[in-house]
Amino acid sequence: MQIDIIGVPLDFGAGRRGVDMGPSALRYAGLRQGLAALGHQVTDLGNISVPLLETCTMGDPHLKYMQPIVDVCQRLAERVNTSLEAGHLPLVLGGDHSLALGSVMGAAQGRRLGLIWLDAHGDFNTHETTPSGNIHGMPLAAICGLGAQELVTLGGRLREGAKVDPHNIAIVGVRDLDAREKPLLRASGVAVYSMETIDRLGINEVMHRAIEVASRGTDGIYLSLDLDGIDPMFAPGVGTPVPGGLTYREAHLAVELLAETGRLIGLDIVEVNPILDHRNTTGELAVQLALSACGKRIWQEL
Numbered sequence: 013m014q015i016d017i018i019g020v021p022l023d024f025g026a027g028r029r030g031v032d033m034g035p036s037a038l039r040y041a042g043l044r045q046g047l048a049a050l051g052h053q054v055t056d057l058g059n060i061s062v063p064l065l066e067t068c069t070m071g072d073p074h075l076k077y078m079q080p081i082v083d084v085c086q087r088l089a090e091r092v093n094t095s096l097e098a099g100h101l102p103l104v105l106g107g108d109h110s111l112a113l114g115s116v117m118g119a120a121q122g123r124r125l126g127l128i129w130l131d132a133h134g135d136f137n138t139h140e141t142t143p144s145g146n147i148h149g150m151p152l153a154a155i156c157g158l159g160a161q162e163l164v165t166l167g168g169r170l171r172e173g174a175k176v177d178p179h180n181i182a183i184v185g186v187r188d189l190d191a192r193e194k195p196l197l198r199a200s201g202v203a204v205y206s207m208e209t210i211d212r213l214g215i216n217e218v219m220h221r222a223i224e225v226a227s228r229g230t231d232g233i234y235l236s237l238d239l240d241g242i243d244p245m246f247a248p249g250v251g252t253p254v255p256g257g258l259t260y261r262e263a264h265l266a267v268e269l270l271a272e273t274g275r276l277i278g279l280d281i282v283e284v285n286p287i288l289d290h291r292n293t294t295g296e297l298a299v300q301l302a303l304s305a306c307g308k309r310i311w312q313e314l
């Protein structure tokens with residue numbers, strides 16, 4: 013496989029600073045070397061340039077830093093689309109989850125995409141429902157065509173409406189939904205696999221269902237992996253930790269099953285915050301998950 017690493021040191025969408033250092037944390041943890049050792053051809057395309065937060069104005073408190081986020085996401089969307097057109101797998105390193113506006117919308121250009129959103133949260137708020145105004149709580153709604161026009165159309169570049177059919181989207185690992193995003197999410201048609209469902213059915217069955225949702229009639233599956241989907245015991249370096257998440261092995265099996273389909277066309281790894289982390293534990297876990305998503309196995313019979 014040809015893999016393009018794309019760093020997005022973006023922290024405009026999150027409430028806590030430091031997630032802009034995520035791409036460095038993953039690089040220091042040996043991402044490129046690990047992928048190359050699996051036999052992949054890896055090109056690190058460097059980072060998408062992101063202005064310093066201190067040089068930008070916040071703007072609307074219900075859509076904090078919308079302008080710089082849209083600007084970064086426009087460039088990211090083009091970069092991801094270019095990688096896919098070349099037949100490469102884009103591996104996008106965050107940064108906060110608002111970058112998925114760019115990566116997923118870019119991947120969805122001219123493709124019918126399936127989307128698996130591994131996350132503690134729904135990321136399904138709009139400017140009208142958000143309790144914080146932080147855009148990293150809104151990207152999945154915007155991908156489904158809901159919320160601020162600027163986000164839905166990437167600043168007028170794209171048409172209105174859903175970029176991915178909500179019936180081809182599955183959220184896995186969710187355990188913290190805001191009161192006003194719940195009804196929106198319920199009405200959307202997105203498949204939601206909460207931690208309770210994972211407890212009852214097991215991650216194997218849940219992933220098979222999620223993969224089925226994301227496969228039905230699609231050209232490929234995109235994975236948007238928020239490290240806060242994993243239990244804070246294993247992934248302490250995230251801005252919005254919520255107890256009761258996926259275990260180390262559940263997270264790995266989830267991406268291993270996805271890799272096994274051979275239908276994964278791109279992925280985001282987001283919300284690694286080195287300032288909140290312990291000795292890059294979360295950065296190293298993120299790298300291991302990326303390797304599992306790209307075919308690494310504990311044991312493979314010859």
Ligand SMILES: [Mn+2]
Nearest residue numbers: 109131135238
């Ligand atoms: Mn998220």
